[in-house]
Amino acid sequence: MFQGKTLALTPLENGFVELCFNRAEGSVNKLDRATTDDLEQALDVLDKLASTKNGVKGLLVTSGKAVFIVGADITEFGHNFSQPEADVRARLRAINGNLSRFESFPFPVVVAINGFAMGGGLELCLACDYRIMASTAQIGLPETRLGIIPGWGGTVRLPRIIGLDNAVEWIAGGVHQKAPRAMAVGAVDAVIEPGQLRDEALKVLERCASGQLPFEPRRLQKMAPLRLNAVELQMAATTGKAMVAAQAGRHYPAPVAAVECMVKAAGMSRDDALEVEGKTIYQLTQTPQCRALVGLFLSDQYIGKLAREQASQSDVKIARAAVLGAGIMGGGIAYQNAQNGLPIMMKDIRQDALDLGLGEANKLLAKQVERGRSTPLAAGEVLGRIDATLSYDGIDQADVVVEAVVENPAVKEKVLAEVEALLPDTAILVSNTSTISISRLAKKLARPQSFCGMHFFNPVHAMPLVEVIRGEKTSDATISAVVSYALALGKKPLVVNDCPGFLVNRVLFPYFSGFDLLLRDGADFRQVDKVMEGWGWPMGPAYLLDVVGIDTGVHGAAVMAEGFPDRMRPDYVSATKLLFDAGRLGQKSGSGFYSYEADKKGKPKKVFRDEVLGLFAKHVAPPQAFDADDIVARMMIPMCIELARCLEEGVVASAAEADMGLINGIGFPPFRGGVFRWLDETGLGVFCTMADNYQALGMAYQPTDAMRRMAAENQRYYV
Numbered sequence: 159m160f161q162g163k164t165l166a167l168t169p170l171e172n173g174f175v176e177l178c179f180n181r182a183e184g185s186v187n188k189l190d191r192a193t194t195d196d197l198e199q200a201l202d203v204l205d206k207l208a209s210t211k212n213g214v215k216g217l218l219v220t221s222g223k224a225v226f227i228v229g230a231d232i233t234e235f236g237h238n239f240s241q242p243e244a245d246v247r248a249r250l251r252a253i254n255g256n257l258s259r260f261e262s263f264p265f266p267v268v269v270a271i272n273g274f275a276m277g278g279g280l281e282l283c284l285a286c287d288y289r290i291m292a293s294t295a296q297i298g299l300p301e302t303r304l305g306i307i308p309g310w311g312g313t314v315r316l317p318r319i320i321g322l323d324n325a326v327e328w329i330a331g332g333v334h335q336k337a338p339r340a341m342a343v344g345a346v347d348a349v350i351e352p353g354q355l356r357d358e359a360l361k362v363l364e365r366c367a368s369g370q371l372p373f374e375p376r377r378l379q380k381m382a383p384l385r386l387n388a389v390e391l392q393m394a395a396t397t398g399k400a401m402v403a404a405q406a407g408r409h410y411p412a413p414v415a416a417v418e419c420m421v422k423a424a425g426m427s428r429d430d431a432l433e434v435e436g437k438t439i440y441q442l443t444q445t446p447q448c449r450a451l452v453g454l455f456l457s458d459q460y461i462g463k464l465a466r467e468q469a470s471q472s473d474v475k476i477a478r479a480a481v482l483g484a485g486i487m488g489g490g491i492a493y494q495n496a497q498n499g500l501p502i503m504m505k506d507i508r509q510d511a512l513d514l515g516l517g518e519a520n521k522l523l524a525k526q527v528e529r530g531r532s533t534p535l536a537a538g539e540v541l542g543r544i545d546a547t548l549s550y551d552g553i554d555q556a557d558v559v560v561e562a563v564v565e566n567p568a569v570k571e572k573v574l575a576e577v578e579a580l581l582p583d584t585a586i587l588v589s590n591t592s593t594i595s596i597s598r599l600a601k602k603l604a605r606p607q608s609f610c611g612m613h614f615f616n617p618v619h620a621m622p623l624v625e626v627i628r629g630e631k632t633s634d635a636t637i638s639a640v641v642s643y644a645l646a647l648g649k650k651p652l653v654v655n656d657c658p659g660f661l662v663n664r665v666l667f668p669y670f671s672g673f674d675l676l677l678r679d680g681a682d683f684r685q686v687d688k689v690m691e692g693w694g695w696p697m698g699p700a701y702l703l704d705v706v707g708i709d710t711g712v713h714g715a716a717v718m719a720e721g722f723p724d725r726m727r728p729d730y731v732s733a734t735k736l737l738f739d740a741g742r743l744g745q746k747s748g749s750g751f752y753s754y755e756a757d758k759k760g761k762p763k764k765v766f767r768d769e770v771l772g773l774f775a776k777h778v779a780p781p782q783a784f785d786a787d788d789i790v791a792r793m794m795i796p797m798c799i800e801l802a803r804c805l806e807e808g809v810v811a812s813a814a815e816a817d818m819g820l821i822n823g824i825g826f827p828p829f830r831g832g833v834f835r836w837l838d839e840t841g842l843g844v845f846c847t848m849a850d851n852y853q854a855l856g857m858a859y860q861p862t863d864a865m866r867r868m869a870a871e872n873q874r875y876y877v
């Protein structure tokens with residue numbers, strides 16, 4: 159009947175027709191321009207068939223891929239969203255017009271949902287009369303995570319199908335929904351085992367065609383206003399908007415806009431409601447949050463593709479691992495391996511460290527069980543994959559060994575050389591150092607080509623990033639194998655070249671230096687924390703240093719000062735160093751910038767005690783309040799410039815990789831899209847002018863020549 163590049167229309171027995179989405183290219187279906195064009199042509203064919211003598215009895219919508227439709231093609235968003243409003247709105251009307259045709263056919267439409275039906279994929283399903291879902295499938299409308307709202311009828315049809323309250327939760331949250339939940343709220347009509355999905359969907363279609371299952375009332379419900387009186391609508395609007403605003407925060411306008419859109423359109427017909435949706439989505443496409451979040455998604459896809467390509471070049475099979483050094487970090491690394499099915503030896507020289515490491519793994523597994531994400535039996539199996547030992551016996555069976563001992567070059571060099579002598583030539587040795595040069599640590603190794611850095615971030619189970627650091631003599635084969643290993647652990651590997659601090663810490667410490675300079679000049683660390691958290695950071699610099707450990711911060715600052723003395727060696731005594739000298743090491747010691755008390759759940763709760771100000775008094779200027787913009791500028795300028803240096807020096811290969819490193823490694827605000835996207839949004843000319851206002855603070859505040867050249871030529875980091 160019709161064969162396009164992305165879908166086909168095929169006759170079935172007894173007058174039924176199947177519309178099967180099955181792209182010729184790629185492993186998934188997506189609603190890109192080619193697919194929506196093919197869909198329009200297929201619907202034209204159906205219209206003509208419906209008017210013939212025998213007509214069509216019903217339409218079955220299926221997928222020929224392992225997933226139904228993953229959604230729109232996000233790579234097209236940049237071009238589409240940059241068009242004039244009239245063109246964007248016209249495109250939305252055209253697509254919505256085609257989806258609405260499913261509700262105007264003189265025959266029923268049933269869809270069989272397999273794999274994933276996300277975004278536009280689910281919106282197409284909502285336009286069908288009955289939705290039959292595989293038990294393993296997931297559906298959802300994740301558009302708010304991209305800074306927009308559903309634009310193909312999602313805000314119109316979903317609340318009319320599952321109710322406004324449920325629709326607010328689904329759309330504002332943007333969370334994937336599994337089959338039981340979808341069935342419980344009425345988003346789908348049946349849940350079927352995957353092997354019987356198509357056959358059962360066809361049976362439902364046959365029952366619709368025979369009159370056993372009504373489908374026209376369902377269409378009328380989707381085309382009519384919501385069945386809520388004024389009081390019910392007002393209550394839903396007030397509670398829904400308040401809840402969503404509290405969860406999303408002021409930096410994410412899309413979830414609240416979605417609620418407002420649904421409420422505004424509640425009393426309208428389908429077509430009028432679609433106009434409200436179209437206007438709302440266009441307004442959101444013009445926000446910096448949308449540009450940042452879409453760019454962030456594309457960057458994440460890019461680095462994921464890079465990692466998979468690098469991993470595919472490795473023929474090393476890692477079946478068993480080992481970690482040297484237990485404690486919190488070693489225990490976290492051991493847990494991450496065991497949780498992902500890899501047996502691991504955890505070796506230390508002290509039993510109490512092994513106990514602490516096992517305790518960390520056990521604590522994480524207990525939380526999994528408590529939250530219903532695991533069972534005691536499964537947790538026991540995971541813990542059983544960790545072999546805690548004081549001996550090197552069996553280390554020669556490891557395919558990869560992660561060194562995670564104390565952050566001291568001499569100790570690490572000794573341990574690395576010691577363990578290398580026990581390993582077969584095929585084994586890979588990596589260091590979890592956060593700052594020490596990999597090339598330096600490799601100098602005393604017999605096989606430096608089989609050695610690299612593998613920097614996990616703490617807490618290991620929660621932080622997605624792993625820096626894979628290439629030393630001067632590290633081989634490509636070693637890098638590929640370690641990237642593959644990181645992927646097997648469920649991490650996002652980022653390959654960087656060796657330098658003090660590598661990428662993330664090299665950029666983080668100028669940020670901390672900006673903080674110490676503010677305190678030197680009389681700023682209150684509480685105000686700085688409040689401003690930077692308001693700017694979007696998950697925690698302010700004082701709180702972050704307390705969590706990381708004041709001792710860790712002082713050690714890292716010393717390494718960075720040695721590596722980059724021209725801009726990272728302070729000529730004053732920093733507040734952080736004063737805390738260290740006073741034994742206030744942060745949460746681990748019960749006091750740092752803040753003091754810490756256990757809350758009702760036993761977790762550390764920060765409180766301010768003015769005694770800490772006495773430590774600083776002789777070394778800082780008299781207290782003064784700073785303008786919020788001044789604080790942001792003084793904190794962010796050195797971080798941005800240092801990241802630009804890393805890109806210019808080839809420490810990191812691309813702006814996308816650099817941005818994702820900071821987002822995944824230290825929680826840079828996602829709605830800003832990364833440092834380089836923020837610089838693009840701000841404008842390099844504006845940034846350089848802003849930095850020039852602070853040149854008296856030192857070289858860390860002086861943009862590079864390349865940045866100034868880009869500013870003069872109005873260039874951007876992202877095309």
